[in-house]
Structures are given as structure tokens and as C-alpha cells.
Amino acid sequence: MNSISKDGLLEHETESNNDERYLVPGLVRGLAILKLFDQNHQEMTISEIAEKLDVNRSSAFRLIHTLEYCGYLKKMSQKNYALDSNVMELGFNSLSKSSMIDLASPIMRELRDKIKIAVHLSILEGTDIVFISNAQSIGSFTSNVHIGTRWHAHATVIGQLVLSRLSESEVIKRYENFTDWKVYSERTPHDIDSLLARLKEVREQEFMISWGHFNTDMAACAVPIYSQSTQEMAAVLSVSCPLSTYTEDAFRTDVARTVIAYAEKISKFIYI
Structure with a gap:
């Protein structure tokens, strides 16, 4: 049952106006990394990703390491990273249907x-x-x-x-x-x-x-x-x-x- 807040709004309406409280910054940044890769940027270094995200290299490394561990990024060389097959599967499993x-x-x-x-x-x-x-x-x-x-x-x-x-x-x-x-x-x-x-x-x-x-x-x-x-x-x-x-x-x-x-x-x- 919805309760009324002091300003007269339904409680769920107040919460919906503050949705950013529930965001997970690391997940937001991880998804932002995946979106950086396109036809013109098929491979990127940690430094390039850090610069595009406007985060320090250490933060970028932890995000990239997590995505690599989960199968969404792969290391192409000593420095470069590219999208891995799990990214394609995310969309394909849904879109193919x-x-x-x-x-x-x-x-x-x-x-x-x-x-x-x-x-x-x-x-x-x-x-x-x-x-x-x-x-x-x-x-x-x-x-x-x-x-x-x-x-x-x-x-x-x-x-x-x-x-x-x-x-x-x-x-x-x-x-x-x-x-x-x-x-x-x-x-x-x-x-x-x-x-x-x-x-x-x-x-x-x-x-x-x-x-x-x-x-x-x-x-x-x-x-x-x-x-x-x-x-x-x-x-x-x-x-x-x-x-x-x-x-x-x-x-x-x-x-x-x-x-x-x-x-x-x-x-x-x-x-x-």
C-alpha cells in the first residue's frame, strides 16, 4: 500500500524521482566501457579506455579485469583489449528470437x-x-x-x-x-x-x-x-x-x- 510523504506525494513517486540512489557506479562504468568499442575502435588499451571514461588508470584496470573475467572483454596483446563473444551472445540470444x-x-x-x-x-x-x-x-x-x-x-x-x-x-x-x-x-x-x-x-x-x-x-x-x-x-x-x-x-x-x-x-x- 502506498504511503503519503510530508509533501503530499505518494511514497513510490518520491522514490522514483530519486532513482539515481539505486545506481551501481561500477556497473554503469562497465557498460560504458563495452559501448566504447565500435567499428572504428575494435581494440583499445587501458590508458585509452581510462581517458575516454575520464577515470584513473587503476579504476579502468579493475573494470577491464572484471569484464575480462566474465568473458565480455579479451586481451588481444600485451596492451590491447577487444570485445569477447559473450557480448554478442547477450544480444543474439534475444534478437535471434x-x-x-x-x-x-x-x-x-x-x-x-x-x-x-x-x-x-x-x-x-x-x-x-x-x-x-x-x-x-x-x-x-x-x-x-x-x-x-x-x-x-x-x-x-x-x-x-x-x-x-x-x-x-x-x-x-x-x-x-x-x-x-x-x-x-x-x-x-x-x-x-x-x-x-x-x-x-x-x-x-x-x-x-x-x-x-x-x-x-x-x-x-x-x-x-x-x-x-x-x-x-x-x-x-x-x-x-x-x-x-x-x-x-x-x-x-x-x-x-x-x-x-x-x-x-x-x-x-x-x-x-
Whole structure:
């Protein structure tokens, strides 16, 4: 039963306002150490960790020794430390039980709220891209793309992006009996040779933009999502909107950079 404190607040409310009383500083610092390691800092010395945490070297050593003992850090050389396998297991045991859609959906909605346009998640099936999750745009425009919608992969930036990560022999095999080479613009491949030529260009690109090339009045930006376990493309995050929503320059710069950032966010949680 909740009691009333002298200032009239419920006792549990008073306690919740002083939650810092219950923090364990050593645990906070230990978790902060694990977060220091990333793609640009895969190994660090005790001195480097101490400097980044703003603690003395002795404190840093005790924290690092504890993390090493528990299997979260490992000594790479006489001076350097790196993350050990237990760190990966912490996330993987939980994330591997969640589907990519479950993991991506809240991040897709966050992206939609930020740029106000429709956000999609797609995969490749045969010679089609299939939309497996969507976040509708905010405003009067409603996207006609729904879960289960299929488009020819050869004709879309989403499909070309996924196909570009396959070997040439795999692409040829997928299209050996394909005859429905619909052309939507001068940029649409119209046979296997023009598709292979297009994919050679796409392989050099981090992301792709369509400015009226598939749907003449629509813009789209497609960015790959990668699996942490295989480093291969697991899906494509894309956004779409009428050409009138943004200037072409803003779409190719500001919008594209934002979609790239959110695709990287999703990729951090994908282990399929």
C-alpha cells in the first residue's frame, strides 16, 4: 500500500524521482566501457579506455579485469583489449528470437515520423521484390504499396540493389526463363544483357535513388540492410513520396542521408 510523504506525494513517486540512489557506479562504468568499442575502435588499451571514461588508470584496470573475467572483454596483446563473444551472445540470444519485421518496425515508424513519407521493407523472391512491412506516410498522400505487393526486381531501384549483391551467374540463372521485361523509362533494363550492365554500375553504389523512373510521379530511395552474422544483404529499407514532396536535391541529399542512417540502425539488430 502506498504511503503519503510530508509533501503530499505518494511514497513510490518520491522514490522514483530519486532513482539515481539505486545506481551501481561500477556497473554503469562497465557498460560504458563495452559501448566504447565500435567499428572504428575494435581494440583499445587501458590508458585509452581510462581517458575516454575520464577515470584513473587503476579504476579502468579493475573494470577491464572484471569484464575480462566474465568473458565480455579479451586481451588481444600485451596492451590491447577487444570485445569477447559473450557480448554478442547477450544480444543474439534475444534478437535471434525476434523476426526482422518485429525489429525493424519501430525504427521504420521513427523514420516515417522524421521525414513524413512512406517507409517500406522489402526482400527478393525469384525475380520480384516483395514488400514485407510498411509505415504509411503522414499527411494526405497514401501509398498504394501494401504488405505482399510485388514488383519486377529488374525495373526498380530496390530490386536492382538486391540483385547487384548476387553473382552474375546467379542473376542469369534467375532470369533464364523470364520474358516479362516491362520497360518503365529509359533507365529500365529490357533484357538480361542490359540488366547485367546495369548491375555492374549499381554494385558501386551505397544506395539508389529513383526520381520518376519507375512511377513517373514518384521518388524513391533504397538502402540495404545487412545481417550482422553474415554481412550479407538481408533486406532493403526504402522510402517513397510524390515528386512534389521534396526538391530533387533535398531528396538526394538530406532524405537519402537520413534513410542510410536508419538502415544502419536496423542492421545492428539483424542476425538472420
